[in-house]
Amino acid sequence: MKKFLLFIAGLVALGVLLTNLGPMVLLGVSVWLLYVVFKQFMKSDSTAGKIGWVALGLIILSVAVSNIYAVIGLVAAYALYVIYKKMTTRKDESVVKSNSSDDPFTNFERQWAELNK
Structure with missing residues (x-):
């Protein structure tokens, strides 16, 4: 049941991620353009050039x-990553702990622990 619920949550996160893929790309491009505008602003020597770069930066900031x-x-991408990690982790099922074992060494360890109490 837990795997099924993780699968459903993964599908929901994937849908949200795909829905917001366009704004994510535009935000990335806007941040990159703001970086370029800032670099050009710092290189500019004239006052008119600096005013132009600030105006362009404000327009790009509004788009961002x-x-x-x-x-x-x-957030949906991060949730999808966490869900994927939880679904792919495997518990070590090769070690089987049994209290009613016929192994003399296991019984000895159990009895020794009871004696030391």
């Missing part, structure tokens, strides 16, 4: 803020 829903897509 309008794609803030991309953060939901990033």
